[in-house]
Amino acid sequence: xxxxxxxCIVPMGVGPSVSPYVKExxxxxxxxxxxxxMHANGTNIEGELADICKLIEECEAKLTSLGVPRxxxxxxxxxxxxxxxxxxxxxxxxx
Amino acid sequence: xxxxxxxCIVPMGVGPSVSPYVKExxxxxxxxxxxxxMHANGTNIEGELADICKLIEECEAKLTSLGVPRxxxxxxxxxxxxxxxxxxxxxxxxx
Amino acid sequence: xxxxxxxCIVPMGVGPSVSPYVKExxxxxxxxxxxxxMHANGTNIEGELADICKLIEECEAKLTSLGVPRxxxxxxxxxxxxxxxxxxxxxxxxx
Amino acid sequence: xxxxxxxCIVPMGVGPSVSPYVKExxxxxxxxxxxxxMHANGTNIEGELADICKLIEECEAKLTSLGVPRxxxxxxxxxxxxxxxxxxxxxxxxx
Numbered sequence: 517x518x519x520x521x522x523x524c525i526v527p528m529g530v531g532p533s534v535s536p537y538v539k540e541x542x543x544x545x546x547x548x549x550x551x552x553x554m555h556a557n558g559t560n561i562e563g564e565l566a567d568i569c570k571l572i573e574e575c576e577a578k579l580t581s582l583g584v585p586r587x588x589x590x591x592x593x594x595x596x597x598x599x600x601x602x603x604x605x606x607x608x609x610x611x
Numbered sequence: 612x613x614x615x616x617x618x619c620i621v622p623m624g625v626g627p628s629v630s631p632y633v634k635e636x637x638x639x640x641x642x643x644x645x646x647x648x649m650h651a652n653g654t655n656i657e658g659e660l661a662d663i664c665k666l667i668e669e670c671e672a673k674l675t676s677l678g679v680p681r682x683x684x685x686x687x688x689x690x691x692x693x694x695x696x697x698x699x700x701x702x703x704x705x706x
Numbered sequence: 707x708x709x710x711x712x713x714c715i716v717p718m719g720v721g722p723s724v725s726p727y728v729k730e731x732x733x734x735x736x737x738x739x740x741x742x743x744m745h746a747n748g749t750n751i752e753g754e755l756a757d758i759c760k761l762i763e764e765c766e767a768k769l770t771s772l773g774v775p776r777x778x779x780x781x782x783x784x785x786x787x788x789x790x791x792x793x794x795x796x797x798x799x800x801x
Numbered sequence: 802x803x804x805x806x807x808x809c810i811v812p813m814g815v816g817p818s819v820s821p822y823v824k825e826x827x828x829x830x831x832x833x834x835x836x837x838x839m840h841a842n843g844t845n846i847e848g849e850l851a852d853i854c855k856l857i858e859e860c861e862a863k864l865t866s867l868g869v870p871r872x873x874x875x876x877x878x879x880x881x882x883x884x885x886x887x888x889x890x891x892x893x894x895x896x
Contacts, residue, residue: 519684520842521842524807526778529721535894538895539895542895555840556838556891557805560841565667565668584692586692587690589688590877596681604841610824617748621873623812625814634800648746650745651712652712652796693722701746705744719883755858762802777879778879786870
């Protein structure tokens with residue numbers, strides 16, 4: 517199941533500044549073969565839902581190993597069957 | 612990776628009334644072994660993230676077979692390592 | 707603009723257990739005239755979007771006064787023009 | 802209440818291709834004084850929550866006038882009191 521997702525990971529219980537953790541997440545996403553683009557509120561990722569779930573589990577394992585006791589995630593995603601569409605296609609269609 | 616999730620599935624391109632599709636989603640979730648509770652804006656589900664992803668793929672396959680051309684999903688979820696917590700625990704803690 | 711919303715408020719920077727803060731949020735929502743129902747991952751609220759925004763500002767002010775340095779919110783909401791619909795109507799349509 | 806938000810508007814009941822409606826939303830956001838950046842899954846906006854709510858109402862009014870019978874919205878947003886932070890600051894902190 518191919519999707520275009522907007523993923524946001526929120527470390528809880530570690531103080532208000534979470535950029536060290538977001539850098540770790542960014543490194544994991546950058547190292548994955550999935551096409552991804554970070555923006556100010558999350559990261560857009562395109563790929564198989566199962567692969568994105570595995571990526572989330574990697575992020576969870578890494579942040580847990582760094583002592584983050586609780587994590588909150590938001591993921592908004594879409595799929596379509598009427599045509600193939602990439603993240604670039606979506607932006608091109610409205611500009 | 613055990614999570615408590617709030618899942619919402621939005622069928623696009625099929626008219627404004629989507630309750631026939633939500634009934635199909637409900638039947639799939641009810642038939643799964645995952646603990647789940649529907650509410651007015653989605654369904655709370657607790658279980659392994661990978662199992663919830665499989666459930667989403669089942670819903671996608673069913674709705675696609677019924678002719679839904681595009682689907683939009685929101686999933687908000689949380690995990691914690693400092694203690695085990697169920698959906699019932701979460702509600703009990705604040706009431 | 708009348709909506710049915712699913713609101714979740716996540717206190718950041720205050721430790722992994724946030725139930726004392728969620729209780730404060732619940733008290734503010736209970737005291738408001740808006741129709742609302744808490745569930746395991748948030749609270750469903752129906753009313754004017756502007757009124758829900760005011761409620762969010764009240765929650766933000768209260769939690770800030772209690773020392774929460776950072777807050778993360780998710781709000782998923784819907785409106786429809788083809789017919790009037792309450793939260794109870796939504797649930798009844800699929801059961 | 803100043804926030805950095807990620808807003809996504811999903812037109813329902815109008816067919817699977819919604820780019821004509823997203824273009825209308827983009828025009829309204831571009832014409833507003835709020836700082837905003839569109840990405841593949843939504844638009845990041847920084848400003849007062851009340852101003853963002855007014856922007857949403859403008860989008861709702863426009864899309865309704867174009868015949869969209871039902872709209873679904875997701876808005877993820879954050880505020881912080883420990884320091885001022887812009888969208889550009891957020892990205893700079895993790896790159």
